[in-house]
Amino acid sequence: MPERIALIGAGRVGGHLGRRLHKAGWPIVQVYSRTPDKAKSLAAQLGAGYTDDLNAITPDADLYILAVSDDAIGEVTGALRLPPDKLVVHTSGATPSDELHNRFARYGVFYPLQTFSADREPDFSTIPICLFAADTAGYDLLERLARSLGSPFYAVDDRQRFVLHVAAVFVNNFTNHLYQVGEDIAHSEQLSFDLLRPLILETAQKIQTASPAAMQTGPAIRGDAATVERHLAYLAARPEYAELYRMLTKGIKGEMG
Amino acid sequence: MPERIALIGAGRVGGHLGRRLHKAGWPIVQVYSRTPDKAKSLAAQLGAGYTDDLNAITPDADLYILAVSDDAIGEVTGALRLPPDKLVVHTSGATPSDELHNRFARYGVFYPLQTFSADREPDFSTIPICLFAADTAGYDLLERLARSLGSPFYAVDDRQRFVLHVAAVFVNNFTNHLYQVGEDIAHSEQLSFDLLRPLILETAQKIQTASPAAMQTGPAIRGDAATVERHLAYLAARPEYAELYRMLTKGIKGEMG
Numbered sequence: 001m002p003e004r005i006a007l008i009g010a011g012r013v014g015g016h017l018g019r020r021l022h023k024a025g026w027p028i029v030q031v032y033s034r035t036p037d038k039a040k041s042l043a044a045q046l047g048a049g050y051t052d053d054l055n056a057i058t059p060d061a062d063l064y065i066l067a068v069s070d071d072a073i074g075e076v077t078g079a080l081r082l083p084p085d086k087l088v089v090h091t092s093g094a095t096p097s098d099e100l101h102n103r104f105a106r107y108g109v110f111y112p113l114q115t116f117s118a119d120r121e122p123d124f125s126t127i128p129i130c131l132f133a134a135d136t137a138g139y140d141l142l143e144r145l146a147r148s149l150g151s152p153f154y155a156v157d158d159r160q161r162f163v164l165h166v167a168a169v170f171v172n173n174f175t176n177h178l179y180q181v182g183e184d185i186a187h188s189e190q191l192s193f194d195l196l197r198p199l200i201l202e203t204a205q206k207i208q209t210a211s212p213a214a215m216q217t218g219p220a221i222r223g224d225a226a227t228v229e230r231h232l233a234y235l236a237a238r239p240e241y242a243e244l245y246r247m248l249t250k251g252i253k254g255e256m257g
Numbered sequence: 258m259p260e261r262i263a264l265i266g267a268g269r270v271g272g273h274l275g276r277r278l279h280k281a282g283w284p285i286v287q288v289y290s291r292t293p294d295k296a297k298s299l300a301a302q303l304g305a306g307y308t309d310d311l312n313a314i315t316p317d318a319d320l321y322i323l324a325v326s327d328d329a330i331g332e333v334t335g336a337l338r339l340p341p342d343k344l345v346v347h348t349s350g351a352t353p354s355d356e357l358h359n360r361f362a363r364y365g366v367f368y369p370l371q372t373f374s375a376d377r378e379p380d381f382s383t384i385p386i387c388l389f390a391a392d393t394a395g396y397d398l399l400e401r402l403a404r405s406l407g408s409p410f411y412a413v414d415d416r417q418r419f420v421l422h423v424a425a426v427f428v429n430n431f432t433n434h435l436y437q438v439g440e441d442i443a444h445s446e447q448l449s450f451d452l453l454r455p456l457i458l459e460t461a462q463k464i465q466t467a468s469p470a471a472m473q474t475g476p477a478i479r480g481d482a483a484t485v486e487r488h489l490a491y492l493a494a495r496p497e498y499a500e501l502y503r504m505l506t507k508g509i510k511g512e513m514g
Binding site for chain 2 (some may be wrong): 094113117122126127128130152156159160162163164165166167168169170171172174176177185188189191193195196198200204205206207208211212215216217218219220221224227230231234235241244245248
């Protein structure tokens with residue numbers, strides 16, 4: 001008899017994860033969202049009950065998956081009144097498991113290291129899941145969960161997960177900002193961003209099987225000072241981009257720190 | 258009767274472009290490389306003659322494609338002695354067409370905006386080609402070339418190509434450096450870079466159909482100062498990464514310049 005799951009949160013992570021768990025055969029008994037329509041809609045897809053009342057969350061599930069925003073984790077854990085044998089996990093890269101430790105005897109983390117969009121179906125078979133549980137039985141359950149999704153999984157403690165989150169900010173949030181800078185520069189000359197999109201995709205694909213250090217190209221790594229100077233002269237009108245260009249060029253040349 | 262092509266350069270761009278042109282049915286009459294083995298090996302794949310002597314480049318082709326490094330363009334164009342009806346183009350994002358103008362009556366640019374690896378087969382149907390030619394007949398030929406590869410193509414003048422190259426440095430070279438920072442941070446905690454690779458790919462895939470501005474996520478855009486502070490405290494031991502983190506966070510928040 002598979003463990004019964006209560007899904008707390010019906011946003012992007014809750015929605016994608018809930019549908020994938022349902023497809024894998026896990027019984028989802030209840031969906032909570034503070035937005036009733038969201039709870040109802042996701043619950044209907046999962047054959048689950050739903051509530052928008054934190055105090056009405058069922059005590060009868062075996063596993064409680066918190067897929068709410070980092071800010072809401074405290075509020076939710078403060079309201080949950082559960083028997084001590086229940087396992088409570090969150091799905092956050094940025095939140096220490098301590099926040100659950102203070103409230104629940106059995107707690108853990110089930111953190112899919114991926115960025116989720118409402119309109120893109122994630123492929124869980126490629127999404128690394130970072131697992132942590134305070135007790136062995138809890139870890140076993142989380143591992144079975146990850147296996148059932150076909151996901152690669154890793155035992156990751158609080159400190160490691162924090163560090164991964166820092167690294168993720170660099171490779172996801174900051175990288176996306178560089179895409180935006182590229183788009184802005186192209187648009188400033190009436191050039192379509194479509195000219196840059198294939199390059200962006202290939203840059204990401206190249207490091208799927210190689211180390212980024214081995215893939216570095218461009219004027220900075222070549223020591224092509226003349227091109228760097230021409231680029232900086234062009235960027236003089238955009239000092240914020242020039243400063244970024246200078247700093248990243250120094251980083252590539254290993255001249256920083 | 259299709260135009261006959263002389264391919265000057267047998268590196269990554271020359272190799273990939275030459276094989277694709279050959280496959281599309283263009284007669285490649287000669288391959289030049291200063292490295293005889295490279296010239297011979299590529300020529301064999303293309304059914305072409307070859308030389309490692311700049312002075313032995315055939316005057317009998319219709320189109321000369323310079324796929325040499327930016328630094329070598331001057332040397333090659335200085336040595337080429339061609340009848341005035343020949344079209345000479347380079348494949349460089351960073352080199353003004355002026356460098357050909359001074360030497361040839363008919364000149365242009367055929368710049369595939371992509372990063373090429375020796376061991377990855379490029380899909381030319383997705384590679385934007387930036388075209389420029391000083392004369393209409395030259396442009397027509399370059400357009401037929403691009404069409405025969407199934408590539409999207411754009412008329413791009415020298416200034417626009419220069420600006421695209423600046424933008425490409427941001428979205429390719431600088432992005433790859435951020436990947437390297439992410440790898441370095443992960444490795445410093447004995448974490449596999451495999452944990453970050455799917456996130457990197459998804460970040461690039463998301464903006465294939467959307468604008469990066471609409472896709473920005475993370476603590477900076479959320480105004481989550483507490484997380485930013487925790488990340489900076491962790492990065493205190495790596496001041497070069499902390500400085501990069503601070504600057505990119507300011508960029509995302511729109512607080513720069």
